[in-house]
Amino acid sequence: MDRTAKTRNFLKIHPSDNVLVALGNLTAGAIIEEHENGITLKENIPAKHKFFISDMKAGDEVIMYGVLVGKLQSAVEKGQLMTTANTKHAAGAYGYRDAHYQWQAPDASKFTNRTFLGYKRSNGKFGTANYWLFIPTVFCENRNLDMIREALHNELGYAVSDKYTRYTRELLAAYQAGADISHLDLSPAATAKEKRYFKNIDGIKFLNHTGGCGGTRQDAETLSALLAAYADHPNVAGITVLSLGCQHLQTEMFLKDLKKRNPSFDKPLFVFEQQKAQSEEQLIVDAIRTTFKGLVEANKITREPAPLSELTVGVKCGGSDGFSGISANPAVGYSADLLVALGAKVLLAEFPELCGAEQQMIDRCVTKEAAEKFIHLMQTYDALANKVGSGFYMNPSPGNIKDGLITDAIKSTGAARKGGTSPVVDVLDYTEPATKAGLSLVCTPGNDVEATTGKAAAGATLILFTTGLGTPTGNPVAPTIKLSTNSTLAKRMGDIIDIDTGGIITGEKTIEQMGEEILEYCIKAASGEVIPKAVLLGQDDFIPWKRGVSL
Known part of the structure; x- marks a missing residue:
């Protein structure tokens, strides 16, 4: 029987990587052809997980996204599954080195003269909601x-609970009438704006x-x-x-x-x-x-036209999976680059989820002062975590690990992609406002609600929130747009997902196409033309960070 994989059901993210990502479930014994180097799979490889492309020994470095993401705890064979048993977190050292970062901005010409309908405040700033x-x-x-x-x-x-109050009333009436309530459905109601x-x-x-x-x-x-x-x-x-x-x-x-x-x-x-x-x-x-x-x-107060440069967009991921770093996050990252090219502000937070991506961020800082502030905040935060017996390396949740994010560095380097590739113009401590056009780093925990709470405090008027597993997180003042990393999630939890980026995994769409679609949705959401699901569901989560250890 021919067991050679006939489709590219795998991905090598960076040329220097020594692991591949399974884009679908792969079967033990299948032969993966990668650069004429046939790899016979030693075991079943679930979708989203990684497998090694060569024999390696204990202590060898695991490279993904072109950077160090772990070290082997035991010898592995070509075609073997990466697990928490054979791979542990590791990240490269980092420091300021005056990299003279050069950025090639994307072509944003189709959005140049676009506007959104926002609420203008007396200080000249525009809100996306009132x-x-x-x-x-x-x-x-x-x-x-x-x-x-x-x-x-x-x-x-x-009141979001109106429909459930009405349903309870209908259940009570049916019960009192002696009717069977086993299959009593929720009846339609007026839309939020109509009420x-x-x-x-x-x-x-x-x-x-x-x-x-x-x-x-x-x-x-x-x-x-x-x-x-x-x-x-x-x-x-x-x-x-x-x-x-x-x-x-x-x-x-x-x-x-x-x-x-x-x-x-x-x-x-x-x-x-x-x-x-x-x-x-x-x-x-x-x-x-x-x-x-x-x-x-x-x-x-009524809406009026505003240039896209008046937008401040926070980018966040939560309930991440093994596809986050190759579909939703880079697509959001492309949207972020378009926004920066248009003069808008973009906020990338979750410092525990920049572990392993620190040098990339430092090299992108436009000033030495910003780079040194980032280094100080990262080191202080990590030291506090280590002091109580934890550390950034303990960030991945059981759900993350089950879906292919084996180490924090794998999770973090994939998470960092939602910030795009533009220069870092500023580094903000918790509650500091974003004042400069471009990409700013905001010190927050990785915890979904604490992070979104901090982004809104920095000034985010919209939040793009990617998820591979599904999460009901929102924010009281920053409309939160949910993007699924895979189409299965979008279908299963369609009540909370606004945008499906799964087409990137199947090859139906490019990252650039998806990034432009995301920006189009942002313009509509900022104008009140569409209401994100998190807003409709009343997902107004708010948790202040006490500056303690929260990953």
């Missing part, structure tokens, strides 16, 4: 926020959190800067703040950070302090009534 924001300065106010959310969302048409009273208010958002008191003063200070960043965000029209009164994060600290971030801040901002209120009921009634008046005014 949100009203509720902020608690301390976790003690979360319950009050929950009651306000239920009241406003239900009555003004923003809304304020047509130009895209959402009322609530930043419930667990901080503000009880932790360190440094935690309160970081949280204050984070909340100020969200209040100043271009997608926010106005803010209602609820405070208890005695907490570490005093209202005065928050207002000071807000003015520090934007000295000309002039959005409507209403503050209510419970310990000065007549009663809890009065606090809630006053907050609702005052906010309602604010919503009436914010609803008068």
Whole structure:
């Protein structure tokens, strides 16, 4: 029987790699023809996993994406599967070396005169959405926020749970009538916009959190800067703040950070302090009534054309798989390069997922100061993790590993591709705002929600979020666009996926074609012409980073 693979069901990412990636399930005994060097597979190779192209001994370096991603713990044979048993994380040393990085920008001419319809703020920035924001300065106010959310969302048409409330009502009615409820389906309902009273208010958002008191003063200070960043965000029209009164994060600290971030801040901002209120009921009634008046005014703001240079796009991956680094991430990376070529801002974060890609990032920094700041933040972060018995090498989750991301360096070098190839114009610590056109690195954990929370704080008005396994993560103020790395996921979890990049794996589309399609979708999402699934589902995840060990 002819067991030679007749199609290129595998991929060599970089000429110097000594492993190949299976694009589909490969069978033991199959012969893989790669550069006239036949490889007989020693075992079944699941799709997304890697196998070795030559015999190697313990201690040998494993190269993928053209860089060191691991070292062998035992000898392996040509055609053998890479596993956590035979390969452990390893990454090359890095440092500043004044590389004089040269970048060839992609042809973005078809987008040069394009615009999106955004909300212009008084400081000249454009938002892609028009949100009203509720902020608690301390976790003690979360319950009050929950009651306000239920009241406003239900009555003004923003409640995502409406359909489930209606379904429960239908179940109860059927049960009381003695009907069989085993197959009672959810009946259709009006679309979100049809139910809304304020047509130009895209959402009322609530930043419930667990901080503000009880932790360190440094935690309160970081949280204050984070909340100020969200209040100043271009997608926010106005803010209602609820405070208890005695907490570490005093209202005065928050207002000071807000003015520090934007000295000309002039959005409507209403503050209510419970310990000065007549009663809890009065606090809630006053907050609702005052906010309602604010919503009436914010609803008068309408969209107007803005150049694509006014976009700030965060790029993120989560629930990654073995295809992330060869389909969705490079496609997003091409979109990122187009955006940079058009004068927009792009934010690449998740520092634990740049482990192994550090030298590439350093070489791309336009200044020595930026490179040294990146090195300092990376080394400080990793040292903190190692101090408690962890480290960046422990980043891959069980799901990542099961789907082919065996070491952190493999995961990271693939993750870094979503930042494209443009120069790094700035390096930002957590909560620092992006002020320069081009690609900026933002210090955040790899944790999905902590990372997206940090990107929005840096100013992301849209977030491109790639996933190979599926994740329901979103953000309260930055509409989050989900991209699947493979078509199987897009079909199975179509309710959360906006864009399927699986065509890159099958060869139906190129990275460049997919990258342009992603940018087209971004323009529509920024204009309110399409609403990303994460927004429709109310996936408003918000987790402040306490600067502890979070991978």
